[in-house]
Amino acid sequence: MYCLDDTIYAQASPQDSTRTIIRISGPDAIRICQGLVCDAQVRPVRHVRTAQLAIGQDLKIDCRVYVFPEGQSYTGQAQVELHLEVGPFAIEQVSGLLAKAGARPAQPGEFTARAFLLGRMNLAEAEAVNQLISASNSIQQRTALDLIRYAGGVRPDGELLEILSILEAGMDFAEEDIGPLPRAQLIHRLQDLINLLSEILRSSTQQEGLGRLASVGLAGLPNAGKSTLFNTLCHANSMVSPIPGTTTDILEAILDLEGQRCILFDSPGLDSSNSLIDWLAYQAAIETLHRADAIIFCVDVSRPDYQQDLQIHSQIGPGQVIYVATKADLLDDAALQEGVLVLNRLFDATFIPVSALTDRNIQILRRAIQQVIAPIGSSIDPSAHRIAISERMRHALGSAIDSLTDAQRMLQDGSDELAAMCIRSAYCALTASQTQIDEKVLQTIFSRFCIGK
């Protein structure tokens, strides 16, 4: 849900274009930016100026600052755009400073939602906005927890829930025969979690290395099986949904092909037939695909015809293409053979029939990718395990670590009620929700302790 009183920020430009735009919107936007700019006044009137941002002790970067006062911006709120021509490290620093000053990373569609809620868009456009947000539902649910799973770690939500339950039982059921609070043990368990989260944050923030890897994008119609294939190739377990349009963010991971590494990214389904908003997402996806070194073009072989696939095929750009017929498990052998023949003829290409479900031909596909990226090469240390991390997730991890560190201190101090508050805060950050966990906590307490007189 969107609260309009927060000040939010997000990158508004493709990540590796030479220029990066960071857009900040909300009641505190101008005040926050004034705090970042070290040599100029940012006044609440519409203007542009060149300024320097202090991002480290002796580190300043040049920047153009566009100020849109309340009532004169896209969202209707005070808004500032920082236009920067710097690398990812500096961008990360600027984001960190914004978060420190009280802004938070925007949710998908949040700028547009604000524009509507503040009367900057008309009624017809509202429909389109809601469609976008509806589609991003599963993206919102893709949280720092999923990231941790990608990194091969355990999911810390269960552990947090258990620690919290033990703590709460000690307070809400002090009269019961539940034994003393294992304080030292809880502090230790919190430390393990802090270590895990810090390690993920540390290894995932080295984003600059990613630029030197070859990039391979998955393209195809919505629901062509791209996300499933993405997960299978990365041995990851990202959320895959049968609703078209599940992937509306670009999701990246490092694919390791026997020492050869590349970035594999999953793009939103290419479907220009819907709303204005979808069209924008479509354009963004096309742009990203054009920058890829290679494309895995996915066609659902079980579809009755391939006309739409043909239409979008012309858009996917100049890079090398690997053709894949997905969902091979849905057809019997004869029908599959027939389907692949039709595809080969239509696209004048050779399709690899694959099934993410049965792993059919996945090894062949991996070798095909390996061949394509071999000339591009990469000299990255194969032992490094990295994942591209979004600003939202970085923010979540950082705030969870801070809260857990506070919780440890409170526990040492005997302030259990304050420790519980900090653990809740960490839980909310990691699960990206404000959902109350009390019922889960009580459930855990009742199954763990014999409560009741």
Place this chain on the structure above:
Amino acid sequence: MGSNEYDCIVIGAGHAGVEAAHAAAKMGAKTCLITIDRQAIARMSCNPAVGGIGKGQIVREVDALGGLMGLATDATGIQFRMLNRSKGPAVQSPRAQTDKYEYSCWIQQALMAIPNLTILEAMVEQIIVEGRRVRAVVCQDGTFIKASAIVLAPGTFLRGLIHIGDLQYPGGRRDEPCAQRLSESLASIGLQLGRLKTGTPPRLDASTVDLDQLEVQQGDPEPEPFSFMNDRISVLQIPCWITWTNPQIHQLLLDNLNRAPLYTGQIKSTGPRYCPSIETKVVRFADKTSHQVFLEPEERAIKTIYCNGISTSLPKDVQERMIQLLPGTQRARIIHYGYAIEYDYCPPTQLTPGLQTRQIEGLFLAGQINGTSGYEEAAGQGIIAGINAVLWLRGKEPLVLGRDQAYIGVMIDDLMTKEITEPYRVFTSRAEHRLSLRADNADRRLTPIGREIGLVDDQRWRRYQQRLKQIGRLTAYLKATRIDGISIWQHLARPQSDITDRIRNDLFISSFPRHVVHTVLTDARYEGYLAKQGRLTARLQSLEHAPIPADIDYQAVPHLRSEAREKLTKFRPMTLGQASRIDGVTPADLVVLQIYLKARHPGQRKAE
């Protein structure tokens, strides 16, 4: 107005009913409290105790609003303890054992002293509704009483069914008839009913229990009163005793599970997880070789003993054998057997946050009928229902306490937004504003509200003003007085500070009453953390004031996921805040809803 005509009728004189009747009458409404048995007013049907963690806070809240429960407990308590004393002030709660007979008498007398309150002995069988509005009640003997508003607080009496082993018979409580016909009347006026279960342990003849063999639990050396009207408790305190079950008892229970109504299928409804029967404990926690049992006297004269911890519906012979095997009670005589009871309740999705039914105007529900358990929870709803019945009669907005204002607010909001799968009780872990909802500051939170609605009398108001003044003076002193360069107030805000020891002998501080010092020191301690709590909850706060129109058709909201659509249709939240707390409604669903509402009512709200 005729003699058989009232502004407000309250049905049921348990802990919900008495607070409702008291509040309505004190606010000036001509009120009639109808009970089956005058002697049973404010009867403690289960545990002879008031308060506990979370519950103690509710008693303080009822007291701060001008209710009875705190005063009655102070007047009739026989043992007082502050729970969680070693933990943070937010989770400290008062609890007291009471003389249950004196408690009931005290409340009866308090009610009889109110001139515009009539107490009537009768059993209500029917509620008369005219054009979706309450008009009257009809009693078993045919008496017809007109009322403009009705508060219904029947406890476990609605089609109550008592179980002891394979014996089952209708009853509202032990040896009391149940209300068979009233349920039918409620169903006929359109209320949906469900079924819940609760239970109670056996009571023993105290003269046959060998108390001197047992571990003793004493009250606090300096007992703290429940009511803000009392400075101290100066009665002689009575101890409780502790004993433990053993493997022999556990084996006995396991051997007789085939005669336990909970396991034979005789009892079909769900009971509370936090209050399991002893047979359930033995089955679910098979590795525990012993369970604690508190032996609690039910009156100052220690005639009967309540066995806290062995609630059961096993047959009488098994209960007898269990008592024979329990250390200290080997030769004890059971005066009343434990039993389980199933009863009707109205799923609270049918209520507005003012506790009025959505279907019938002027009908308010309070206590166990709303799916809750506990005297304190009942009292908290009772006082709100009584207040709102009168406010409604006067055409005023209902009193709805926020989750940040009171545990009563948390409870009622939970009832609006949570699935009832067991009788509901408060836990401090359910309150996201736990640091603000302290037992010691309930007066600051609620007494001004009680005053405004006319429930807080001059005496309470003067006392409150005086306490507020003292709090202000002490706060100013702590902020102005420096030790080691910073104020005492700043010292107090620091973790692991030894300042409380260093100011122990400060003469100015010790000149204030203990409760004032406690409140001010806690204010200082929590000040910084309240800001953090505020940040955690702020994003949701703005949604609390974003209303959802009552006539919204969720089927017509495009892009809502079907699960969200189903849940929202079921709970019909009054605000986006409530909607956000419904399990199965995601943040994205809320945005979709928020945008839909905005599109439907453009310009109605400037900023949400």
